Amino acid sequence: MPHQSLEQAARKMVLLSKATTEQYSYIKTCMSTTFSPQIPIVDLSKPDAKNLIVKACEELGFFKVINHGVPMEAISQLESEALKFFSMPHIEKEKAGPPNPFGYGSKSIGHNGDVGWVEYLLLTTNQEHTFSVCGQNPEKFRCALKIYMSSVKRMACEILELMAEGLKIQPKNVFSKLVMDKQSDSVFRVNHYPACPELAVKGENLIGFGEHTDPQIISLLRSNNTSGLQISLRDGSWIAVPPDHSSFFINVGDSLQVMTNGRFRSVRHRVLANGFKSRLSMIYFGGPPLSEKIAPLPSLMKGKESLYKEFTWFEYKKSIYGSRLADNRLGHFERIAAS
Numbered sequence: 001m002p003h004q005s006l007e008q009a010a011r012k013m014v015l016l017s018k019a020t021t022e023q024y025s026y027i028k029t030c031m032s033t034t035f036s037p038q039i040p041i042v043d044l045s046k047p048d049a050k051n052l053i054v055k056a057c058e059e060l061g062f063f064k065v066i067n068h069g070v071p072m073e074a075i076s077q078l079e080s081e082a083l084k085f086f087s088m089p090h091i092e093k094e095k096a097g098p099p100n101p102f103g104y105g106s107k108s109i110g111h112n113g114d115v116g117w118v119e120y121l122l123l124t125t126n127q128e129h130t131f132s133v134c135g136q137n138p139e140k141f142r143c144a145l146k147i148y149m150s151s152v153k154r155m156a157c158e159i160l161e162l163m164a165e166g167l168k169i170q171p172k173n174v175f176s177k178l179v180m181d182k183q184s185d186s187v188f189r190v191n192h193y194p195a196c197p198e199l200a201v202k203g204e205n206l207i208g209f210g211e212h213t214d215p216q217i218i219s220l221l222r223s224n225n226t227s228g229l230q231i232s233l234r235d236g237s238w239i240a241v242p243p244d245h246s247s248f249f250i251n252v253g254d255s256l257q258v259m260t261n262g263r264f265r266s267v268r269h270r271v272l273a274n275g276f277k278s279r280l281s282m283i284y285f286g287g288p289p290l291s292e293k294i295a296p297l298p299s300l301m302k303g304k305e306s307l308y309k310e311f312t313w314f315e316y317k318k319s320i321y322g323s324r325l326a327d328n329r330l331g332h333f334e335r336i337a338a339s
């Protein structure tokens with residue numbers, strides 16, 4: 001698909017007039033355009049991977065993975081099908097919507113008024129349900145999704161096992177069994193951020209996907225070579241993540257923060273729209289079964305008190321769907337320390 005025709009089609013998502021872009025959120029402060037060298041890189045084929053993963057999860061809640069084992073062909077196939085989908089006329093894409101619970105969405109994220117310069121597909125990873133994706137060749141899209149998802153799920157399992165090994169806790173599948181469970185409530189999302197030429201002219205920063213933490217256990221993100229993703233450091237500052245189309249970026253989610261009693265950090269992140277190039281990202285959110293109790297693992301408590309009240313993933317989900325993107329969702333579940 002020629003780059004230009006994709007951009008033209010993407011522009012049909014929303015008309016680029018002053019009136020429409022004013023509905024979105026901008027970052028007022030002047031953003032640095034230099035990339036930070038601070039993103040840890042983990043080579044999954046190296047013996048020190050488990051220790052580097054634990055260090056990265058404690059410090060940032062975020063790292064980049066190379067030698068991940070997901071075939072480049074599976075990645076390119078899915079990217080190409082997704083691009084074909086997003087290049088269709090809006091009316092065709094809407095046939096796969098609305099995104100609640102699964103389908104196509106544009107601009108609006110969640111149910112509580114969040115908007116971003118983005119269109120997306122939100123899908124279940126449950127193989128028993130057929131992916132309700134339309135388009136010119138839905139079967140090809142479904143097939144690419146199936147191959148990609150099974151490979152990424154395998155990587156999620158490997159990383160979660162390395163986390164357990166690095167933390168020196170038993171059994172090593174203590175985290176991975178949750179996303180490998182048949183009832184696992186995992187989600188898959190493909191985000192498309194059209195280039196926004198108006199920004200290039202004005203030199204402003206438009207929000208593509210507002211700041212938030214991912215609620216699940218772990219997120220595995222792969223994008224094309226367009227920048228935009230940023231993560232927040234402990235001091236509240238933001239750093240840009242240099243894009244790398246052949247690697248994966250891993251986020252610790254809220255549930256893993258709770259299971260490690262706050263030792264691993266659920267990373268706050270956001271995406272800024274790009275003035276020149278469209279961004280396509282595909283994210284696998286590994287979640288537990290709905291009935292799973294989310295609580296600190298006793299082996300990680302070592303006599304310490306739990307920082308969180310007990311809840312099931314179902315209860316957490318019910319709570320998050322009433323929240324705005326930027327809300328501190330775990331706040332409701334924190335225990336007030338006895339003085």
Ligand SMILES: C=C1C[C@]23C[C@@]1(O)CC[C@H]2[C@@]12CC[C@H](O)[C@@](C)(C(=O)O1)[C@H]2[C@@H]3C(=O)O
Pocket residue numbers: 109110111112114122187189212213214215216285320321322323324325
């Ligand atoms: C505003 C919202 C969108 C979201 C559900 C929520 O109420 C708060 C969490 C959001 C998030 C962020 C990570 C994933 O993209 C997502 C699918 C998820 O599980 O939680 C989205 C939700 C969504 O887009 O529906």
Ligand SMILES: O=C(O)CCC(=O)C(=O)O
Pocket residue numbers: 189191209214221223229269270271281283
């Ligand atoms: O699209 C991206 O690069 C990140 C989006 C994201 O954080 C999400 O969908 O939860």
Ligand SMILES: [Fe+2]
Pocket residue numbers: 212213214269
């Ligand atoms: Fe996210």
